[in-house]
Amino acid sequence: MGESMGTRILVCDDEPHIVHVVAAKLRNAGFEVITAENGEEALERATCESPALVITDFQMPYLTGLELAERLKAEPATCGVPLILLTARGFSIDESDWKNTNIRAVMCKPFSPREILSKVQELLACGPASQPVNAGRA
């Protein structure tokens, strides 16, 4: 896991237990994790601390995961950051959402921290230019 050392990942969810478990899994794997409990906070931290990847919940107060992805894409500082969208709803996002955002994977709750970790490693290995993959049971 040497290549993941120090790579910064932003985890955003309004459910503290979820943020906590994802962060723990990633930290144990050697990543540096920053957290946010809503979309606005995530936007701010992402702009300032330029993470390599963002994991965000879809359903959050004030700013949904999708809106966050659109805003990140619009910001020059964060326009290349890939995202993993966590969602409690069994849905798939539209074609246009794939194009307009850097969402690379959708993972449904209840999720497996193990799968999140491997998805993160996969996305970071491919680099920001990778093709979108829908890993969740959309």
Added chain:
Amino acid sequence: MTRLEERPWSQAREWEDEELARDAAAARSDDGAAAPMAGESPRWKAAAIWALAPVAISALWLAWAIIRGPAGSAAATRLEFGGIAILALIAGAIVWLSEQTRRRDLLALRYHLSRGEAEGSTLDATGVGVELQPVLRSAMDHAASLREKIRRIEGTQQRSGLERRLADLQRQQVDAIVNGISDAVLVTDEFDRLLMANRACESVLGLKPAEALRKPISELSIDDGLARMIRQSREADGGNVRRHVEHTLGERIYEVTLSGVSVQQKDESAGAKHGVLAVLRDVTREKEIAKAKSDFVSKVAHELRTPLSSIKAYVEMLVDGEATDEKTLREYYEIIQTSSERLSRLIDNMLNISRIESGTVRVNKEPVSMAVVVKEAADVARPQAEAKQIKLDVELTPVFYQVLADRDMIYQAVLNLLSNAVKYTKDGGGVTVKMAVMEQDRTVTISVSDTGVGIPEQDLPRLFEKFFRVEANSKMAKGTGLGLNLVKHLVETVHGGRINVTSQVGSGSTFSMTLPLHG
């Protein structure tokens, strides 16, 4: 006879009054002479004089012979006079009797004739001259056939009148039914002209049936989309296929059922023309219910998934050996525990509401001290309040005030109100529980006040509805929209109490439940 012949049939019918009835009755009765004799008819008097005259003359003769006898004549002469007198008496009686019989037969004949019965049994016995009998019989036959004709015509007239009335009644009935239908029903012909529209069309489509009939629907002020649908339905398949289309008119959603209807023309040779029958059923409420249901399902799914996600993720962490120290291990176990509790609470709530609603809930009512219940609930809510630095004040009444209640249910209701108050109050606020006993009403009121965000006035009426959540406050705390609905059911449905709420946005809310005291 003369009398009979002079009277035409039309007039003869008028006899069907008391006179005829009386005469006929007399004619048929065996000693019929007696009753009519007492009658005051002048005809009868003449007949009586004519019949009794010879009797009277004979009687006078006899009397004279008896008086004169002893004066000078021989006994033989007296005997001779007496014989003559007796003979005269007998002759008079015969004449009288024959006149009586003749009269009775004539009356009978008249009766039968008036009824148009040719086969009167009395005809042969009337003493009417034999030469007259065929004429009379033929006249009677003719009369009978005429009578039959009249009867038939009258019958037909009566029947067609009845049929018309029946048809009118049926039409009225059908109109009443069609107009009574709450769906808008309209029928158009093969030229898209309006043939029929029921009363509901007025409210649904703004159509005045009386003014709109026979006009093409394109000229009527009905919705363009609907007019197009009707035209297309007719053009497409001659109306043979029934189609259901959802259509929105203003704020209401309608299910429009279009089907072909055979519009009969007066000119049968043209064949049956196909028009369209359109029925507009308001499905707005159904749609709302369906939406509420699906919203509920997705809300519940979300609510179930959140704690389930935690459980699944933390269990996996433990399995993978990610918790390396004792502290982390304990933390993970605790998270798993609280998440499973949250999950089971949610399921319990749903089941409880469902059981109360379906009336299958088991209620164990016993005298319960309200103060004890409130204190227990407050103790459970306290850690939650303290985590947000919320001051929780409790003012209890003496423990001897009891209500007849299911302990667990009433505890659940109080706890729900308390936990809501804490959830929707910002950090550092306050929650107060007060109890008050109204001795006159024999009630106890538990009120839970908070210094929380409050509830917008327009949301207050819907606050206790299932799945309703105050949109403005939904981000403040998670919930299924079931908690207050459950409280209302527990207090009102199960315990016959009352639940009330007052609120002011920004300064807080007060929920109060009132229950009848026991004993």
